[in-house]
Amino acid sequence: MKVFDLHADIGYDILEQLEKGNNEPLKTRHLKKLAKGEVRGVAAASYFVGTEDWLRMQKMVSSTRKEIEKNKEDVSLILSVQDFHDEKQNILMSVEGMCGIKEDCSEKIDWLYENGVRLASLCWNDENALATGCKGNPLRGLSEQGKEVIKRMNELGMMIDVSHNNEKTFWDILETSSMPIVATHSNTRKLCNVDRNLTDQQIKAIGLNGGLIGLNGARNFIAFDKDNQDSFHLAMHGRHIADLIGVEHLAIGMDFMDFLGDYGDESMAIDLRNASMIQNLVESLHKVGFNEEEVEMICWKNAVNFMNKVMK
Numbered sequence: 001m002k003v004f005d006l007h008a009d010i011g012y013d014i015l016e017q018l019e020k021g022n023n024e025p026l027k028t029r030h031l032k033k034l035a036k037g038e039v040r041g042v043a044a045a046s047y048f049v050g051t052e053d054w055l056r057m058q059k060m061v062s063s064t065r066k067e068i069e070k071n072k073e074d075v076s077l078i079l080s081v082q083d084f085h086d087e088k089q090n091i092l093m094s095v096e097g098m099c100g101i102k103e104d105c106s107e108k109i110d111w112l113y114e115n116g117v118r119l120a121s122l123c124w125n126d127e128n129a130l131a132t133g134c135k136g137n138p139l140r141g142l143s144e145q146g147k148e149v150i151k152r153m154n155e156l157g158m159m160i161d162v163s164h165n166n167e168k169t170f171w172d173i174l175e176t177s178s179m180p181i182v183a184t185h186s187n188t189r190k191l192c193n194v195d196r197n198l199t200d201q202q203i204k205a206i207g208l209n210g211g212l213i214g215l216n217g218a219r220n221f222i223a224f225d226k227d228n229q230d231s232f233h234l235a236m237h238g239r240h241i242a243d244l245i246g247v248e249h250l251a252i253g254m255d256f257m258d259f260l261g262d263y264g265d266e267s268m269a270i271d272l273r274n275a276s277m278i279q280n281l282v283e284s285l286h287k288v289g290f291n292e293e294e295v296e297m298i299c300w301k302n303a304v305n306f307m308n309k310v311m312k
């Protein structure tokens with residue numbers, strides 16, 4: 001079954017590989033695995049941990065765009081939902097963390113948009129000029145600049161990702177944004193109580209907001225018990241979310257790390273080590289009681305509907 005994966009740090013990998021002298025990073029490291037797993041759509045994130053400046057952000061985003069365009073025979077860049085192509089690998093450009101933006105916020109958001117970015121989070125785990133991540137000060141949320149960024153993203157139809165936010169930032173964004181939001185790669189604290197996962201209260205708020213939650217395949221966000229760090233227990237998080245707010249708010253954002261040097265495939269669920277294995281999750285979604293139509297919604301349709309709702 002075809003899958004849209006809402007989060008993979010492919011933008012980060014592209015620039016890192018280009019800098020190491022690999023001139024075909026997308027083709028040699030990603031396209032085959034994605035095709036094998038039937039991951040027909042993916043959000044390729046330019047990922048920033050909090051120390052990078054605006055120039056570095058621009059460089060990663062530009063490199064990702066160029067790499068996509070270089071492969072345009074096989075890849076379609078999603079700038080609007082009209083760009084989906086049945087025969088090609090569909091790629092949406094995203095940004096994870098905007099630590100490089102400290103002033104001239106609206107202009108910089110415009111630059112990201114003009115260069116293809118359609119989905120972004122204000123921070124990673126860090127605390128930056130715009131917002132506060134889950135490892136930052138719990139009492140600090142969105143800054144005034146952060147509010148400006150949210151408003152500009154709303155005007156442009158750029159999707160807002162809240163996955164790494166601390167709780168205060170999450171609630172500030174919900175109050176500020178006029179458009180639905182997405183947690184692209186977060187599970188539930190009910191089944192695995194870590195700060196990267198969502199409380200039931202947050203999940204309910206995303207439901208009321210018309211938002212979306214993508215299931216994350218990183219093993220430490222699925223379960224504490226190593227034997228339970230698999231696609232079945234990940235699907236149980238999906239079951240919990242759908243039971244709380246409805247299956248139409250559920251999607252997939254695996255955060256595959258097999259290609260990231262510091263992490264590797266051992267950071268992932270036992271049977272979800274890289275994109276080629278994603279059909280194991282499709283099977284597990286059936287096992288926890290979702291019917292064929294619901295699994296299609298989770299894997300593909302809900303993500304595309306959300307894009308349709310937010311993107312211009």
Ligand SMILES: [Zn+2]
Nearest residue numbers: 096164185255
């Ligand atoms: Zn992340």
